[in-house]
Amino acid sequence: MNSEEILHQTARVLARRARWVRRRALLLQALFVGVCLCLAVAIFYRFVPLPIGRLVEINLACMALCALVAVLIGLRSRAEPMALLIRADRALRLKERLSTAYELATSPNSHPFRAIVLQEAARVARSVNPFRVIPATTPRTLRWTPFLLLAAILVLVVDFGVMLPASLVGGGHESSHPALYEQGQKLERLGKRLETEARQRGLERSLETARRMQNMGLRLQNEKLNEREALARVNSLTEYVRNLEEELKKMAVLEDVNIAKVREVMVNQANMTGEVQRLLGMLARGKLSPSDMRNLQERLQSLGQQGAIDERLNDALNQLREGDLEGAKEALEQYLLQDQLAQDFEHLKRAERALERGLEHNPDGGGEMDLDHPSGDSREYNEYEMAGEPPGGGGGMPGDFEGGDFLDSESTGANSSVGSGRGTETESNRSRIADTNAPASKITGQSGEGGVRRSYVRALPLKADAAIPLEEVITTYQRRAEESLLREEIPPKNRDIVKAYFLAIGLVEESTGGDGKEEQRER
């Protein structure tokens, strides 16, 4: 091996060593960066709790990413032989023999001293120790690594609750029961969802409730309970969450029914009754021309297509086709009568039920009634927006509308109003209420702050169409009636009468299930 080869060999050895040292340093620095990231993740974990498995995964991913970057950079790094030989000259005090020789060796121009300088360089190159020239030093920043690791462990382990205000301490879920933690998360999610809905609708009380739910969910995630307490809490919360979910689902379903649809159904129903009456009028004239007969049949058929399929209507149509006008007339009369009887019967049943409840609350018949709330439970009244479906929710009030009959009502919360429309034709309507299969129409309305009330209305105005659409006024009137009671505008002597009246028409329903009420209060 001649002098030049020795020199190049030395350069290669130094280059290998330099690459190795560089990659090692990069890996160590990557480790340091990874530890920093782990600390950051640990701090983040204190504020936003994660499952411990996920935390470990994130930390490992950070470390792996840093190592990968270090390897890539290390693979791309190249060491210049000239720089390495200069370094060797300086480290071993070779007085620039190696670097000068390398320059002469790689120079295209010949130099009189080339051979002699190369020989000198080769002589000293044999003594070059790459470990002395390029020592494997540890990056200075790494001295902080133990402190960072310690800090990360402290952040994960130490309960800062004893040192910091509770608002600053997120707390991990290791100490809380997993099922409780899961329920807490679920409750928090539902709260967020409800908050979104409440924001969209501008419902301040619902918004407040949603925030309470979220806070409760967060508390639950961090709550430390023993197994039994946790399970008990989980059971009650599961029920609560299920009710909430159902409520939210209902709300989502009810939202599909828009006002126009309700109006259409109502108008159709009114038209149907009127149509049947008109058909009866036609039949009462006696003989009908073939065109009138065809017209009659078509109108009866169209009644069936509008959803008012009834056995009597079918009978009337069949008898009309057979030419039995009297039979058809009788069937239609039966239809109207039965419909009216059904409404009357329904109303009577409600009045009877209301009276029974009134007697239960006031067995002496002269006791003072709790006027803070129609149901006598102010707390429940306050929370009626969000509660699931208590057996005896807050009362609703009837509106002053033309005809129609409230058989049942729902709200986004616990409002379950039962009422009966009172109008100019109240007496006749009442007399016509009976069991009926007429479809219930849903009405959505809102008056001021509070939940959106959705009511089911069965039967329709028997005479003319309402001057103001029902859905626009019903909730307003209900709310006004409630407020009158609450503000005690009604003279004390008459309150019982008014209360009895509302009970009689089925507007105010008392709670029938004490357990459910208690549960509702707790929530």
Add this chain to the structure above:
Amino acid sequence: MSDEARSAELREQAKAIREDLQRLIREIEKVIVGHGDVIEGVLISLLCGGHVLLEGVPGLGKTLLVKSLGRVLNLQFSRIQFTPDLMPADIIGTNVVMEDELGHRHFEFQRGPIFAQIILADEINRATPKTQAALLEAMQEQSVTVAGIAHRLEPPFIVLATQNPIEMEGTYPLPEAQLDRFFLKLNVTYPSIQQLEEIVDRTTQRDAADLQNILDGERIDVMKEFVRIIPVATHVKNYAARLVLATHPDSPYATDLAKRYVLYGSSPRGAQSLVLGGKMKALLDGRYNVSFEDIRAIATPSLRHRIILNFEGAAAGVEPASIVAEILEKTPEVVRG
């Protein structure tokens, strides 16, 4: 000729040069006690073709050193005592009217003392700047021009000037152009007690030593050529260049002292001096390449007389050598990228 043979020959030449220089030094040391670095500096200048300014208080042997050098080198030696009334013609020479045997008169150039190979310009700062300037052409071009006729000076030509740094009265500081033409400025310092005892012994107990000629002009020329082909690596040259640039206050390499106290930095002659002096240092050290250490060793005598201080520096009594020292301390040998 093969590389091996060529290498062997170069080794022999280098060895012979070193031996000659060692003999030269030993011969001078018969007369001069101590001042090894001054002697080495003078020899470096001699073999690099440069001139030397020796600065020191009276009585330290400056003149004796130069006279001894003149005696050990088989070269023409001339001493010029610079006085305030010395005229350029007294140094260079002048045309005088001569009459031949036939009575014809003609101008003939009478050579001055400058026409020698080793010139001792004793107490050069006592002459007026006009007279000092008479040396400019001779030192740079190694020729003198009189009445439009250039007269070549015989090589090797070296001016060894001395000056007294403490006597300011009746002296004229050397102009910058003149200073820049000196390859090195060597400070002759006071001897140590042992050296002083030796000086006393040599000058009071026996006669002056008889010095022998060691080198002649031809040999010196060969040595000069040899020195010039010693290789210098690019990064070493870069270091020398950065050192020179660091003396300039406006340079990005300038150090704090240079920025504050320097009016003008070194000329490119400073870089030439660094590299050539570095080569000589390497040769004396038995190497065939120049190292950073060689550059650093020659930096102070090469640069200190080329740094012109500003008013603040002069008022503060800053030594240019301290500026060079700071430059050497703060300038990295290798710059990345």
